[in-house]
Amino acid sequence: MVLAAVHFLLKVPSAVSLRAPLRRSLQVSSPGYPVCTSQNFKNYEAIKQQYRPEVPEYFNFARDVLDRWTEMEKEAKRPKNPALWWVNGDGEEVRWSFEELGVLSRKVANVLSDACGLQQGDRVILILPRIPEWWLVNVACMRTGTVLIPGTQQLTAKDILHRLQKSKAKCIITDDSVAPAVESVGPECQSLKFKLLVSEGHREGWLNFKELLKRAPSDHHCVSTKHQDPMAIYFTSGTTGSPKMTEHSHGSYGIGLTVNGSYKFRSLRHCVSAGEPINPEVMGEWKEQTGLDIHEGYGQTETVLICGNFKGMKIKPGSMGKPSPGYEVKIIDENSNILPPGKEGDIAIRVKPTRPFCLFTCYTDDPEKTEATIRGNFYVTGDRGIMDEDGYFWFVGRADDVINSAGYRIGPFEVESALIEHPAVMEAAVVSSPDPIRGEVVKAFVVLTSDYVSRDPEKLMNELQDHVKKVTAPYKYPRKMEFVQQLPKTISGKIRRKELRQKEWRKV
Template sequence: MNDQYQALYQTFRWLVPTQFNIAEACCHRWASSSPDARRIAIYYEDESGNREVWTFARLAEAANQLANGLVKMGVGRGDRVGVVLGQRPETVVAHMAIYSVGGVVLPLSAQFGPEALESRLCDSETRVAIVDHASSANLLAVSDNCPALQQIIGIGFADERVLPWRSLLARQPNEFKAVQTRSADPAILLYSSDASGAPKGALLPHSVLIGNLPGFVASQDWFPKPADVFWSPADWASTGGIMGALLPTLYFGHPIVGTRGRFSVERAFELLERYQVTNTFLAPSVVKMMMKAVPEPRHRYQLALRSIMSSGESVGETVFEWCQSALGVTPNEMFGQTEMNYVVGNSNKRWPARPGSMGRPYPGHNVAVLNEDGVPAAAGETGEIAVNRQDAHGYPDPVMFLGYWRNEAATQAKFKGDWCLTGDLASVDGDGYFWHAGRADDVFKSAGHRIGPGEIESCLIGHPAVANAAVVPKPDTERGALVKAYVVLTPEFAHRDRNDILENLQEHVRERLAPYEYPKEIEFVDELPMTTNGKIQRGVLRLREEERAQAPAANTDVGAPLVAPAQQPET
């Protein structure tokens, strides 16, 4: 094929206006034009199969009503508003309303347990939270522990502590004069997992949407085409769901499909067929499930799919080839982080996608692999992926986050000069393709979710049976990795039935954190490998899991004392 990469990369220039607002770009500009106002913005299905269609006009009207309500509550420029809703039209309404008043959206997963919600609401000093019935119990359980939280807006349930969504909007005018925001003003506060402890809040400006667009367009094989429809199961509270699906699709004035309910392969294919979805973002683990359940989908479904972006782990040759043969689509892998998303990837219609490769830096992003001296590594040499504050032409890259919420030390540690460090290792071949080589820290991916062991370990240690705990990834062909916990029991529980304790600990974590964070496997040990100053050596445990994966028939001696070969000094 014709490789257009160099021409595209070298000629690209950023056009970032001084004033920019995500709500104006993704909603109000379409609603202000009569023909465009009738465009479909959202196709929605709930768990029971009830369906709705939202035009940009309807979306803008509801957003204006909510914006008026938020202003009357005292929400203004820079104030945080929590959104705990999942994939539903009201989530989009909330985003647009909060941006319109100059506020900051705090996206919170509907899967979060009470402790995960409380830590983020308190740290961000969120003033208002919007929640539906699915997450109401967890939010209400901790609302009294969040001093800054003044108002909860509820959808689909009644509680004396909650202001009903419908009542609020019904009392408000459907016109609203949006606050003028600069492109550099804060818009989104997204918490990302951290291996050392509590998640950190990455503060993103309005301009971050512009920064994501080149990668989105390229990874979706030059989105949009006239009839393009987007769907992804990615959570609209995650970086992937917000920046890899929701906001870019609306920016281009095209419809996105939103659904509620548990993911299933059958429903996924039904959605692809029913809405004639052309573009999607699917984690590799999801594609693997679809491949195994329906090996020949085009024999059963009438599909319109033309492009797949995949991220979170390597697609691998088997899945890559299945997508090509069974779906007629070459998947485009993508790499990014909450702090600077959509920076490396493929675009098979414009440059060849190589199975297993992360791709090349997308136009507008200056990305390199740095060696230990902090300079770009030689071809084939492994180093840390880093993104420069400036693009290849010396202009600021709008994809960059503003910093960590009230954590200047963590912000400074994220940078080495003008290079923003990702913590991911890779090498670059002679043609400029990146090849992932693992994590530089302890954060890992499981079924597309970014997992930080610190929060899970803290939750486990909160159980009376646990004296100490370490969480590491266990290699898994389906999910990339499983969450595994090594647990040291307290003397009181040391001689009790291990099966009962195991189930109790899993339920303990499942109730408090997101379902994907609970340890699928727990190994009880007498002690953990530690450094001389008491830091857990997770690297020793990870290595053990990798060795076991390579020799699955070997005797793992589960339950035996686990110690490091020798105590190591802190590095």
Template sequence: MEQTPNMKDYWKEYRGFSLHVPEKFSFPLDVFDKWAKDKNSLALFWTDGKCEKEFTFNELKTLSSKAAGAFRKIGIKKGDKVIVIVPNIPEWWEVMLALMRLNAIPIPATTLLTSKDIAYRLSAVDITAIIATDEDASKVEDAVRGMSSIPLLIIIGKRPGWIDYLEERNLAYAFEGERAFSDEPALIYFTSGTTGPPKMVLHSHASYPFAHVLTGRYWLDLRPGDIHWNLSDTGWAKAAWSSLFGPWHMGAAVFSFYKKGKFEPLSTIEILNKYPITTFCGPPTAYRMIVKELSESKLTFHSMRHFVAAGEPLNKEIIEIWKDRTGQYIYDGYGQTETVNVLASFRCIPVKPGSMGLPVPGFVVDVIDEDGNPLPPNAEGDIAIKIKPERPIGLFKEYLGNLEATEKTMRGQWYMTGDRAYKDEEGYFWFVGRADDVILTSGYRIGPFEIESVLLKHPAIKESAVVASPDEVRGEVVKAFIVLTKNYSPSDALIKELQEFVKVNTAPYKYPRKIEFVDDLPKTISGKIKRKELKLKEFGKK
């Protein structure tokens, strides 16, 4: 049931908000283990559709403490960086908690990475260990082949030359962990930009493990007894938001459905009705696909009380159809890999379908001009977060090893998100577009430069420009405008060949779903490709 919105409640909370950051902090010790005092409190409900497993906070405390003891025994220590390429199986949560107990630095990575993607990460930063499953082990082995110093290879499964995770965990003495200073490094996520290779987003213990209490409390609206299902891949930062820190800050259980293959709308509806899930987070693409599968009849979910969406803009029409069919709104949320949730539609405020909502307590967010001045209502500008005189806790420390990129995010007293919007007279934010060329498709962020670089390796490609193109289901898809070399001619067969080529040479989800062959590309006087011009053409604008 929808609660009666009251803007006074929001402004009272927003204006009176304060959150003390302790000098030292440990998410396992200070948050997770406190819920473990109730030995029956559910932390994780996992299923693959055939097998079901339930873990209490107390059980996961024991398992992750033994895993921490095992990691410490084999040489992983505070500050060590560990790539975690593990899908949403129970061991992912064990491993993440265990590494945090040691104050090692997890680098979650999607299982969609290729061996080249893994090799890039190994070259970008000093890696102590890689944790993977049988399914991804061969890619890791390809990536480390020829390295003078190979990281520890830890497998969830069995493989020659690898350390057996389960065997080591089962034999280890438990280590519950120790606290670190709140401003010390805690996690790293790789995120793509419009130019160059992916950047390393470094978060402190305060900026992610601690600050995601804001995400869990306000936008996800979680509480003890809730069971929260988030569709995000474990390699994306959204998993930290909604599959790890947000729910467990609030004492809610995480629900996980493990299934290989594409998203299936009808099975998602069945799962929402079969299990006692109370809150659900999915990308707009998932909601679009579900809406297309629904009939005109009403749809009732037995235990659901709250739906949220994030990852890309959610169009007004989908929210209105969902409300009509289910009786409940989808509450949109906005943030980045670099932040926790910073804008959202909350249950205590009137929903304006299509709006990004209002600022999360603890953040001063505004729409500013090029000089850093806040703009009046209905004027388009850059979405910015105020960082002076006080930096909000839910903001990343830096792009590791990239001072120039870090400094580019600053404009006077503001952190620049890189997105554009306007505010209405009531302070609601309305998304306009990205200031850069990053493509958001099905919740994934894809940098065009990376795809163009891959395409250039193919002998048929003279040059290319990659932009976003509108798609009814995914919101946006990758489109490549291609100029061919003289020995090649446009054909459907060549399109398929180029798509497969991209899939092989980078993460498969990045391939261009649309390809258009052109004689030349629009360029500036200095020779730079005008991607914005191509993108505007795709979206029917001049």
């Protein structure tokens, strides 16, 4: 069994299991602070009825869940289950009990507070592969109250510079592969005071993380954090502009993510997906090969899960499912009016009179952008969608990506899905392109499969256009098409439609 809150909070990849009985763990925290009721839900209606999270004034996941589990194991005198089980591609593995995870994370907490002099509220950028130290730093930051800013190793020097300057981080923790990029931009970052290197070797100007860890004491008093205190800052994927700093609190992530938990891993029984909508053909292929449906979920860096196809729900292929029990989700117009089923509008979450605790706190250091997300009584996601008569939500596209051609509004995802169904198409991205008559038209950028690369481009384009006309409404077909070798993507793998759209409109 996987402790869902830890599993999602610490972004566990498939090679790692964080183990503990879910239902009991979510009912404990520090004495007198029940965190969440049992979430062994059987169906969507049960989820809506039973989801009643209690958000205490003070909450810290490291103290109130991880440490509490150590105490419970000791009191019960039962065998120690692994809290973290890590295995790499070479067969090397690490197993830590809750007690061991606690001891090691306290030592790392002392490295941060003593060797680096970091205090509660200071910001730390962490760029590591998914090695055990990655999780230790996560938990240590909770213990010290420092704000974690995770980053992928795919970040370029320019990306790192942007994150260091925007966040004003005092410390960065990384390894030998990323250290040169940090050094190249470090002089431009006045706030950066400490650089920790996770390596067996040494590097001038860097503190050696592993050596400091060996010498650090194992006793550390966890700071007292309120549930609304900042815990982590995530930079958005930047599909429509520069990445924004999205702040989450100890409550919004430490408690808010519990609703995401599918926790038995004895065999593959339940499949979920998120990030970008899955094309229906991919879902069909998965079902054919595994016998299992993919339960799609929809959310943002800012929100955690907004809608999902929860266990026991009937799945409508292509739908995002129904609202998470933590949110009241509506489709609204530009005047904040709630639209009826079947009408396209902005996907929004009600935040007044009560703001959901699992929603992000703010865009860090950017009150104007934070305020711009509020329209009337709603937080506006920036995505367009439709709700059907059964209460299921359907994704149309980012508001900036929707194409208005001769009065018709066309979402790129539907056209992309149609194109993907054709055997010639490996990937596709659809954007608006200027047109003197219609204002703008649909243009598709297509990556071909190997079997079709040598085909006649004009004939293939006509074939794909006819295919889209048959699969979707005829007016939605791409009047322009360009065959490319690859599509521009963010570091998280999302297609940068904005870049393609700007390329088209620069021609005007």
